[in-house]
Amino acid sequence: MVEILVVVGIFGGLITLVSGIFLANFELQRRTLAIQKTTGEISYAIEYMGRAIRMARNDHENTCLYEDAEGFTYGIPEEGNGIQFIDYQEECIKFFLDDDEGIIKKAILQDDDSWEEHNLTSGALQFENFESDANVTPDNEEDLYVKQPSATILLDVRAVGGGEYSERIWWDAKVQTTIARRRLDIERYHD
Numbered sequence: 001m002v003e004i005l006v007v008v009g010i011f012g013g014l015i016t017l018v019s020g021i022f023l024a025n026f027e028l029q030r031r032t033l034a035i036q037k038t039t040g041e042i043s044y045a046i047e048y049m050g051r052a053i054r055m056a057r058n059d060h061e062n063t064c065l066y067e068d069a070e071g072f073t074y075g076i077p078e079e080g081n082g083i084q085f086i087d088y089q090e091e092c093i094k095f096f097l098d099d100d101e102g103i104i105k106k107a108i109l110q111d112d113d114s115w116e117e118h119n120l121t122s123g124a125l126q127f128e129n130f131e132s133d134a135n136v137t138p139d140n141e142e143d144l145y146v147k148q149p150s151a152t153i154l155l156d157v158r159a160v161g162g163g164e165y166s167e168r169i170w171w172d173a174k175v176q177t178t179i180a181r182r183r184l185d186i187e188r189y190h191d
Contacts, residue, residue: 064092
């Protein structure tokens, strides 16, 4: 009887150990999948924004950017975060963080001065901040085209678990990238 109790005790200890390892691996796999989903969504958002930003044009008529920004390429939207510019199709575009929903949105200025908004991220991530250096102003007007041929964007993002893990933060990061214009509409001067 004592031998059976010892064997049952050892077997129970082994089962507990194996179960603990299995649960730890399950938790690690869940975390890894959350990180992969997060990095995939961030990569998509940055690539999408980057493609549009690369083709930005200077706002020579001051139709898209804030006052006193005539000739600039990039500006800050009225929401105070994100980036605003004229795209290659001559549309006024802005990418910004919707603070209420924690998602990145794209908006296109309509003829009636309203904005047509589209979600760029799914809401599976919580974006905390979206900054750009689009408010950098040139030192003087001669350097206008040289000073804004690129834009740097910075995103603060976190992945939060779902279901019973809804309060758990799986991943928290700052992502920064600089995007250079490809289609420079620089005026050429000939002597």
